[in-house]
Amino acid sequence: MRNKTIMLVLIDTWFRLAELAGLNVADVNIVEGRCRVMGKGSRERIVPTGGRSRRALGEWLLVRRAAPRETALFLNQSGGRLGARVVQQAVTSAARLAGIPTRSSPHVLRHSFARAFLKNGGDKNGGDVFSLQRILGHSPASLQVTRRYGNLVDEDLRAIHRKASPVDRL
Numbered sequence: 001m002r003n004k005t006i007m008l009v010l011i012d013t014w015f016r017l018a019e020l021a022g023l024n025v026a027d028v029n030i031v032e033g034r035c036r037v038m039g040k041g042s043r044e045r046i047v048p049t050g051g052r053s054r055r056a057l058g059e060w061l062l063v064r065r066a067a068p069r070e071t072a073l074f075l076n077q078s079g080g081r082l083g084a085r086v087v088q089q090a091v092t093s094a095a096r097l098a099g100i101p102t103r104s105s106p107h108v109l110r111h112s113f114a115r116a117f118l119k120n121g122g123d124k125n126g127g128d129v130f131s132l133q134r135i136l137g138h139s140p141a142s143l144q145v146t147r148r149y150g151n152l153v154d155e156d157l158r159a160i161h162r163k164a165s166p167v168d169r170l
Contacts, residue, residue: 012053023073
């Protein structure tokens with residue numbers, strides 16, 4: 001249950017590995033659907049969570065209550081804070097079980113789902129680069145970093161166009 005919750009939260013929030021490992025129970029607000037996270041440079045940000053992640057977090061918190069003295073959200077088998085390496089191993093293991101042949105890590109998930117966020121943003125429900133910048137925790141001065149994801153989406157569009165070009169299919 002812990003690893004499933006970790007995967008859902010990573011995919012849903014795009015936390016950096018250290019951000020996820022550093023989460024405390026008090027950082028999670030299931031009712032409002034958000035997590036408070038300390039990002040790079042000790043910058044705090046609030047990140048929304050979706051319904052499935054909220055349910056998983058709620059279930060995890062019920063199980064996790066067995067260690068009330070520890071403030072960490074995710075615990076190791078000894079009841080202490082879960083280390084970043086264990087999170088990496090959980091992601092790698094889940095990818096292997098899912099039959100994903102490519103390299104998998106929390107950072108790869110972060111990139112993959114940032115791209116998916118922009119791809120899914122073709123409708124009126126979001127997916128813009130400025131929202132992505134805030135969710136990822138990139139500073140306003142580093143818009144170029146966030147734009148890289150947009151460039152990746154452009155590469156995908158070119159590949160799709162090569163496959164589906166009406167003119168090329170004449």
